[in-house]
Every structure is written in structure tokens, then in C-alpha cells.
Amino acid sequence: MSISKNSVWVFDLDDTLYKERDYQISGYDFIASLIKQIYQQDVNPIIKQAIKDKKDVLQSICNYLNLPLSVKDSLLWQYRNHIPKLMLDDETKNTLFHIKKNSLAIAILTDGRSVSQRAKIASLGLSHYDIYISEEWGKDKPDDKRFLAIMDKYHSADSFIYIGDNINKDFITPNKLGWITIGLKDDGSNVHNQGDQNLAIEYMPQHWINNFNEYIKLVNISDNVIIGAGSTVIHSISSSQTVIGSPAKQM
Structure with missing residues (x-):
């Protein structure tokens, strides 16, 4: 050639x-830090399990925290607009x-x-x-x-x-x-x-x-x-x- x-x-x-998975990891790390800051909850185990089970990560977080679906939309916005570490x-x-x-x-x-x-x-x-x-x-x-x-x-x-x-x-x-x-x-x-x-x-x-x-x-x-x-x-x-x-x- x-x-x-x-x-x-x-x-x-x-x-x-x-690798796009690196962006996903960056985004979920950001979400976990945000949840820790505003809800005082560690959702890292929930994120890891959801990824392993191929489930909706943000939905799993909301279910764990007993939060309404509208919060998932807010978390998705945060995920898409975070400054990634790549x-x-x-x-x-x-x-x-x-x-x-x-x-x-x-x-x-x-x-x-x-x-x-x-x-x-x-x-x-x-x-x-x-x-x-x-x-x-x-x-x-x-x-x-x-x-x-x-x-x-x-x-x-x-x-x-x-x-x-x-x-x-x-x-x-x-x-x-x-x-x-x-x-x-x-x-x-x-x-x-x-x-x-x-x-x-x-x-x-x-x-x-x-x-x-x-x-x-x-x-x-x-x-x-x-x-x-x-x-x-x-x-x-x-x-x-x-x-x-x-x-x-x-x-």
C-alpha cells in the first residue's frame, strides 16, 4: 500500500x-464522587455490580438510593458533561x-x-x-x-x-x-x-x-x-x- x-x-x-470504556469509567467515577458529596453514600459497589450484570448503572444507583426516575436524568446530564480523565x-x-x-x-x-x-x-x-x-x-x-x-x-x-x-x-x-x-x-x-x-x-x-x-x-x-x-x-x-x-x- x-x-x-x-x-x-x-x-x-x-x-x-x-477506548470508550475509559470514558465510561471516568464518568462513573465522577458520578460516584458526586453521590458521595450530596447524598453521603458510597455507590461504587452498586456501579461495579451493575456493570458486571450489564444493567443500567444510573438506574441501579437510583434504585439503591430510592430516588425518583427524574434524578437519573440529572445524573445522565452530569455524566455527559463531566470533564473526563483520558x-x-x-x-x-x-x-x-x-x-x-x-x-x-x-x-x-x-x-x-x-x-x-x-x-x-x-x-x-x-x-x-x-x-x-x-x-x-x-x-x-x-x-x-x-x-x-x-x-x-x-x-x-x-x-x-x-x-x-x-x-x-x-x-x-x-x-x-x-x-x-x-x-x-x-x-x-x-x-x-x-x-x-x-x-x-x-x-x-x-x-x-x-x-x-x-x-x-x-x-x-x-x-x-x-x-x-x-x-x-x-x-x-x-x-x-x-x-x-x-x-x-x-x-
Whole structure:
């Protein structure tokens, strides 16, 4: 896979640049501290049990404290608007550093609420990148509005690359627009599973990676292009999909 340095790399946010479960943990820690402060109750055991049982955490808290349903709405508002404690892992940091040196631009295109998503992005130290959040544009993926806006802004780019995780909505639009699409495989800790792998081919990424380290191992740098390293195996899984990484089973 050869990619020009005059390219724009666009990333999904949740379960791509960081694990969304880390945001959940941050939010529930905040709620537990708030409950302790205003109700003088420790609800950490209730939160842990609700997560284990896959139950509604905020509803479980209200049931435990014998609070009306309206309080759940207030807690949800607090959860969505808290300032999260998040960090990029080293793989992601290295990947962004590598791409930044060898690209025209990096952008983040994510679905969600403006305040919540921007708080996540700020906590991760990524606010300096171009940011495209669905609530601010009035459309969720797979609507093409934000993708086209990026193409218009960087009209001189040689190519566009999108990296995401959700096969239901992340890849169908950039595929149609002629972008390169890369899917980041769920390592088992994603909040939302990657769904039906039998979706039509246009919903699937052209390439899969298991982690960002595989991407870093894949590429070498030349003056004009990023070229796939000869020692790396690219496993074909269909006419338009590959799995990038060291020798492994085909997915």
C-alpha cells in the first residue's frame, strides 16, 4: 500500500483513538464522587455490580438510593458533561506522531454530542486537529456532509484515509468517495461490538489492522510516498479487503 505524503488522515474517536470504556469509567467515577458529596453514600459497589450484570448503572444507583426516575436524568446530564480523565496509549501517540510528519493534515470525524466529544478530545490532547462532530453538523455517519467538507478544505490532497471501527457506518461513505479505509479490530474491550461481518462489501474497510503497532510496522518513508514494508505480510480476504500485519490467520 503506497500513500502520498500529500494525504489527509481522518480518524474516528470512540474505540479508535481511545477506548470508550475509559470514558465510561471516568464518568462513573465522577458520578460516584458526586453521590458521595450530596447524598453521603458510597455507590461504587452498586456501579461495579451493575456493570458486571450489564444493567443500567444510573438506574441501579437510583434504585439503591430510592430516588425518583427524574434524578437519573440529572445524573445522565452530569455524566455527559463531566470533564473526563483520558489518555492516549503509546501505540496511538506513536501513530499520530508518525502520520503528522508524513501527511498534509490529520482530522477527527466523530458522532456524538458537541460538549461531550470536545471534552474527550481536549482531555486526550487532540484539540489542535480539525474536528468534525455530528451534532455540530446536524448529521451522523454515514451522511457524507463532513467527508465532503474535508475534501473541499483539502482539495489539493492526493488522497484521503479514514480509520475507524464501526462497520455499520464508518466506511461505506468514504468507500463511495474513493477514500482509503482502514478498520481497527475490536480487541474485546470495545463498548459496541463490530456487528455483522456479513454486511455488504461496501460497508467494510478495505484493510484491517489489529492495532496501531501493525500500522507502524507496515510503513516505510520515502521522499514522496509511504510504502508498505517488504517484510510485512498483507493477507487478502476479498477482492477489496486486506488484513495488514505479521503472518497470521486470515480474518
